[in-house]
Amino acid sequence: ADEDLPRLLDANNYEIAGLKVKNKQLLFEKREQDDKLRRQHQEIVSLKEQQKKLNTLISNKKLGEREKLEMDLTTARVTIAHQENKIQDLTKAVEIYKKTADREVRSNQIQLKKSQNNLRDFTGCVQ
8 A cells, every 4th residue: 555655646646737737728718708708798788778779769750850950951061061162262252353453553543643743744834
């Protein structure tokens, strides 16, 4: 019996080492299963929230009215964008017209001064 003791201890140590490896593998698989379960749970929660939103939309009797209002809003936004573009174009045209008018006024003022000088010179010669 004493002579079998070293062999029994070796066999026991070998079995313990095998059980440790198996335990490690089982823990790894358990973590993987826990992660998978957690992801599936999150997906279920997400799908339930999505289903709740869709059920709310389905039960909303004014869905058609809301769609019409959204279309009207989109149309209004497009119209506003076109009007803003027109305003920008008209503002540019007014600025160009103003610059042209300012040039004409300056030109007319210069012409008027020349005419006044000519008239003064002419009246000075006549007297």
